[in-house]
Each structure stands twice: as C-alpha cells, then as structure tokens.
Amino acid sequence: MKIKSHVMSAFLAGALATTAFSSVYAAEDTIKVGILHSLSGTMAISETTLKDAMLMLIEDQNKKGGLLGKKLEAVVVDPASDWPLFAEKARELISVDKVSAVFGCWTSSSRKSVLPVFEELNSLLFYPVQYEGEESSRNIFYTGAAPNQQAIPAVDYLMNTEGVERFVLEGTDYVYPRTTNKILEAYLIAKGIPKEDILINYTPFGFSDWQTEVAKIKEFGSAGKKTAVVSTINGDANVPFYKELGNKGIKATDIPVVAFSVGEEELAGLDTKPLVGHLAAWNYFQSVDAPANAEFIKEWHAFTKNDKRVTNDPMEAAYIGFKAWVSAVEAAGTTDTDAVLDTIIGTTVPNLSGGYATVMPNHHITKPVLIGEIQADGQFEIVQQTPAVVGDEWSDYLPDSKDLISDWRKPMSCGNFNVATGKCGGKGS
C-alpha cells in the first residue's frame, strides 16, 4: 500500500511536471494560429482545401524559421457547415486556445455569425473569399474580392469585348447573389441598359433540375440582342447547370456565361469540353503565368502529394492574408491585436499573379481582375487582366451605401463614415 502510493505520487508529480513543461513550452515558443474552416457538412467541398492551404503556408513559414523567432502552431477546428457553431468555435479558438489570429469562414452567413465574437474578444479574422461587400469591421480583413473587384469588371468585359446588351442575372437564393445582383442591376441601369433587358432569377441551394431555367435563358436570349448570363450560382448547383447548358447545345459563342463562384475546383467534377469559352471572373487563376505562381503550385502538389490537385482564387486570398499578417506582426514585433491593426494597414506583399497586394485602410486589399475562359482541360485561359483595383466595401451603386466609406486608421477609425453628413455611423452594418 505504502509503496503503491509512493509510486502513485511519483507518477503524478511526473505527470504534473510534463504538463507544466508542455504548457510553458506552448506559451513561450509557439504562436498559435486558428483555422476555422468546415471539414464536414455541405461546405466541406470548398473549405477543406483552404484548411490544407493554410497548413501548407504555416509549415512553410516554420521552415523559414517561424515568426518572431517562434514556431507557428496551427489549431484546426471543424465548425461543420453550421453557422452558429462557427461563432462557438471562434470563441473557443480565441478564449481557450488563445490564438493570435484566425484564418477562416467561407459563406457570408458564417462570417456574419463570427463577426460579433471577433469584435467582442478583439481578435483578428482573415476572410479569404469573394463576397458581396456592404460590411466593414475593425477586426476582419477581407482578402477576397469585393463586388467592384470581380462582378463589375466582368460585366464591363461582357459589354465592351463581347458586345452584350442583354443580361440574365442567375443566382442561388441567399445573401451574396442577392446583394451582388442588386449592385449589378443598379450598375447596368446606370450604364444605359434598359430594365427589360435584365432578367433576374433565383434558385434554391443545391438545385439540380435546370431544364426550365435554361429554357428561360434561351428564350430571353432570342430577342435579337446579344445576351449573356451572369452567374452567382453557388457550389453544388453549378455542375447540373453546366451539364444542362452543354446538353442543350448553348455555346459560349451564342450565350456566354460568366460565373463568380466557379473556379478550378468546381470544374474538377465536370467534363469541360462542351463548356469551352464560358467565362469566370476572379483575381487569380491556376493558369496565371508568373514565377511566384509556378512555385506555389509546385509546393501545393508536394504538400498534398497529388500533382492533380488544383489551386484556386480563395487559396491565393488566403496566401495574401497570411503573408500580410506575418509581415505586420514582424513590423509590430508582437502578435498583440491592436499593434498588428496599426502596422498592417499599408502592408504590401507579393500576390501570385506577379503583382503586389496592399492592405488598405478599409481592411480590403488591392487586386487585379482576371477574366478567364474555360478550356477543354478544366483550366482557364486568361483573356483579360486589369491593373490592381482597390476593394470598395460600400458600393457606389446602392443608394443606402453610396455615401459611406470605411477608414480604420486613427483618428477616424470608423467602418461606416458618411461623407454626406460627415458623421461616423450611417446605414449598413
């Protein structure tokens, strides 16, 4: 009995010592980075890739000697495509795991769900997906495209290069397509397109029977004017949509479709031969011809041990967000949120298309806009590339937000400054 208790206490002491040591080690020698992407549920299809990309970037940074002399440690959680769970997991990452910054979210719903958590606990979120704008938070950096960095240049391309005069705005029924289409409709009307030449149509999530919709597009396109489809159709619904287009023989030379949510990853599940010439607008394509991109793709194939894995636009956005954070932390000499918030504005890091991305005072970044045409091998051929465009969080084409600007530099430090009234706090979030 006595011996046993001795052994026991020795064991306990040992265990305590190890725990104490390991926690000291964790606190002193690593900087924790949260990764908040769904690994199960409907969004896993898109978000799993981003988790892998983040792990690769962190591993790469550690190989270069880490950050501020410490190793980076990734904390991966799975919010399971469940919006309220995103908020819970974000709170857990910040309060329990004490991460210095979080990289994550895909849908706007998940971002809106975590926004109050980041503001309350004063932490940083880097959001890597194109979105509808109309939001600005002190604690969030939007490294994907705002509507003026994707949607508006895309319809400009259609009007100027393809001579399109009639538009079908086809979208999935949720916040991103609805807001984007509202902005696009206002923009097209401002450009002199009559209202009867714009058809707006929504379908539910995961919609798979596109027969009626495609027939409607064909009918709308038979009015004697060049017609194009602007698609904000989300994820899963795209494959049946393109299959129906291909089978109905609607070619890109007849009615081109320009998509904002279809990238290399989405095309991986499709035979793209009937779709050659349909378009997508992004800020990055895997086919970008730049040394930085070639190196990134090589690293990605090595990291995933699969040379067929494609890269896509949100991965580039995650890359830029991570590099900007690293550079801001280095400049601040600390991972403290307020210090990083001061140094990150104006930070310029190289992007993957051979240019540079600068973090602007409105927490958006500068990005070139690329228009690509789908090729038979599932890649995009870049047919147009603009110089870098500054992300505009409050659209100039919506009456509620046209007077708003956002500037998080001191002394203004305001996410919705109304230039008409000169006061902070206008309509919007």
Added chain:
Amino acid sequence: MRGVKPTEQEELMYRAIQTFLVALCLLVSCLATGLRAQEDIRPLVDALGATSFPQKIEAVKALAASGNPKVADILQNLTDGKLYAPKTGGAVYLEGAADGAYLDALTGAPANEVPGNLAKIRLNNGLRGAIGAALSQLTLLSPDRAARLTASQDLLKDANPDNLALLNSALAQEKDAEVKATMEAARAVILLKTDASAEDKKAAIDMIAARGNRDALTILTAAMDNAPDDLKPAIEKNIASIKTSLAAWDVAQNIWYGLSLGSVLLLAAIGLAITFGVMGIINMAHGEMVMLGAYTTYVVQQTVASVAPGMTDYSLAFAVPAAFLFTGLVGVGIERSVIRWLYGRPLETLLATWGISLILQQAIRTIFGPTNRQVDNPSWMSGAFEVGGLAITYNRMWIIVFSLGVFVALLLLLKRSKFGLQMRAVTQNRRMASSMGIRTPWVDALTFGLGSGIAGMAGVALSQIDNVSPNLGQNYIIDSFMVVVFGGVGNLWGTLVGALTLGIANKFLEPYAGAVLGKILILIFIILFIQRRPRGLFALKGRAVEQ
C-alpha cells in the same frame, strides 16, 4: 500530200508533246504561284501571333479572304491550340510531335531558329466566332456532309452579306435536305441584310418564319430594327404566329420537363417506397445509398477506363448491377447490425439511420475527398434532339426510360416472384408468415437490401445529371419522403403517380412562380393534402393498415 499532211501517228505524237508541254508549263507556273501564294500569306499567318484579340480577328478575316488552300489547316490548328507565338507578338510556329519541337506554321517543315518565349496563341469567344465563320466559307463545299452542315450553321449565325455568292453556288449543288435547308435559311437571313428586292425579302421572311423555332424568332426580331417600313407588318405577323406556336410547344415542354423531374423523383423515392413504405422503417440513410450508388458508378467508370478504354461508353451497363449489389450488401449489413434491434421503435430508428447517414458521408469524404468526382456522360447520353419545338436531351430521356424500367421490374418482382410473395406475407402478418415456415429475419434483411440496392441504381442515373459528391444524398432525402407520403405509404403505384404529379406540378409552377416559390407552393400543397388525406393518394385498405 504526204509531206504536207502529217500521218495519224505523227499527229498523235505531236499532240502528246503539246499536251505534255502545256502540262509542264502549267505545273511550273502552278508551283511558282503556289509558292508565291504560300509566301504571300506568311505576314497574315504571323499576324495571328499579335498581342490583341482585335488584331488576331483581323488576321483571321484576311486569311479567309486570301483564298489560299492552306488556310483551312492553319485555322484548324489555331482552334486546336497548336499554334505558338512569342508573348510579345511575332512569327507563328506549329507545335511539333516531340516536346519543345516546333514546325513552320505555313509549310510544316521543322523550324530552325525558334525564339525562347513561345506561348500558345490564346483564343476568346470573338476570335472563335471569326474562325468559325472563316472556316465555314472554306468548308462549305467540302465532300463531308457533317462539315458542310457545321459550315452552313456557322454561316447562318454569322450572316455576312459577303458570303451570298458563295452560298448561291453551294446551294446549286447541295443534295442533302438538312444542309440545304440550313443554307437556304442562311441565304434568307443574308438577303434581309442586303438591298435585295422587296419580293426577295418577302420570300426570305417567309422562308425563315417557316422554320418556326426559337432561332427564327431571334432572326426576325433582329431584322425588325432595320427592315423597310413596308416589310414590317409581314415580319410582325410572322413573329406573332411563331410566338403562338412556341407558346403551345411550351406546354408540351413543361409536361416533358415535369415527366423528367418526376422520373428522377421516382428513382430516388422507389427504394424508399420499399424500406419505408413496405417495411415501415424511417430510413434517413436512404439518400446515402443513392450517393454510394453514384460513387460506385465513378469507381466502375475509372476501372473500365483503365482496363478497357474502348468500353467507356458502356461502363454504365456494368455500373448498374455493381451499384445494386454493393448498396444492397451495405443495406443488408445495416439491417443486420443496427435496424433489426430497433423494429417497432420508429424514433430510435430515425436517429440511428440519421447517424449512419452522417457516418457514410464522412467515410466517403475521407476516402474520395470532399470535392466532386467527375462521371462522364457516355456519348449516347450527351446532346439533344428536337421534336418540333421541343428540345429533348438524351440524358433526361434515358433516365425516364430507366426509371420506368426499374419500376416495372420491381412491380414484377413483388407480384410475380416467390420472394415478393414472402415479402408481402411478412409485412402483412409477420407471425402467420413465420408459422408458415418463412424465415422472417432473412426476408427483412433481403427486403431492406432490395430497397437499398434500388437506391443504389438511382445513384447511377443521378450521377449523370447531378454532382457526385458526399452531399448528393441529402438533396434527395426530403423529396423522396415527400413522394412516398404523398403517393400513399406501402403502395408502389402511389409512388409512381405521386412522383409524376409532383414533377409536372413543379415544372408548371416554375416558369411563373420561380424555382424557390414553386418549391414552397408544392410543400404547402402537400401539407394541406396530407391534412385532408393522411394516408396519401392511394391509401392501403384492409387489416394491414390497422397494425
């Protein structure tokens, strides 16, 4: 006389020499002009390597106008992405057989000095259209019928008045009815653009209107804008009559779309009609059986593609039995391991099968990855054909045939086979069946396996129109329950009528209410219907119901 007039022999020889000399002359001059012509278009070919798309389009047009016989090949190479030029613009090269080897784009001879920064010449839609139009001029007289048809269709789309003479000469020698009709339509469209006489234009309008389809409407509406005033009433009249006939076809189209949606619903629901309808198991993992069937199709297609690449068009023939057996076995496994302990406890069954569905989804996600898998449509399931104003896609048509086939086979199995008899006996009166010597646990397992296997076959069909992703099943589970409950639990005919009714109702609502509202209206309708008739369309009668 002899000296003056040459003999017949001499004359013959003289003529032969003459002919030979003429031929030689011709050959030499041809060669010379040929070479000259080839070199003439070299600057035009090199212009294809220009950096801007408008310049490239100009080059394509100039090449087409040159009338050089090499142009068709060069443009074809351009379409196929075989032409390369320096990124900064300049001389154009043809991709060679070996990696990094380049040929002269014009002669096809190996190129000696190739600049280092060659990149594939990029195409965009405008350029593709210009190439199509240019190629169509060159292939309109081709001996190949398919080439002529494509060419005439391209000319119809392009409708460039410069091609009128070409079309006239092609029309004069065209024998094939379909190609001829397309050419005549193209000629009519072009006539409307030229300053032809009023009678000619009138005839052209009638000609286009007689086609009576959506394209004719497009052409006429476009022609309205710059038509002379005296023609406008004729065009308007034709537009109106096409619109009326299209409206009638729209009804037919809605019915067809409805049948197609109904057949998909039927396929998804028919397995559930067995597991839920006949056995009474609330099987939330039904959708995942469909998903497993779709993944089986993917695996079979990959295997066939690697073992016998020539057979890929028929891989579905292997996929159907493979999916049935695989998902059937999984079904038997689930029944033996989980469900049999939960008979008579519907809530626990619901939760357990829900859990199974999550496990299966995540298992597939771990094995195949979260992204979509590509299942190709075989060639006999791609494309569409037209019946009057109705565009019918092959994949939808075959799915209707397949789902009806599955329905009939299942009906025969239930009504005509020993297993069907035992199954009905067990579900109607388990104790009596058991005392008649039927091994009821086995019948239960096999019935559940049958339902799952049919769901797997549905997955084969759905892989042709939907995503093959771990979430595939989730999209169909609600619809499947809706169809079975609406049709009447335990009645296969009810499932058939329910699926087709919901499909057609949905497709008639969609054009007016939109897809989102249409779906909501259908759900409200079903809620109200179930309130009135809780047992669905075809309620089972008799003692079985009381249990």
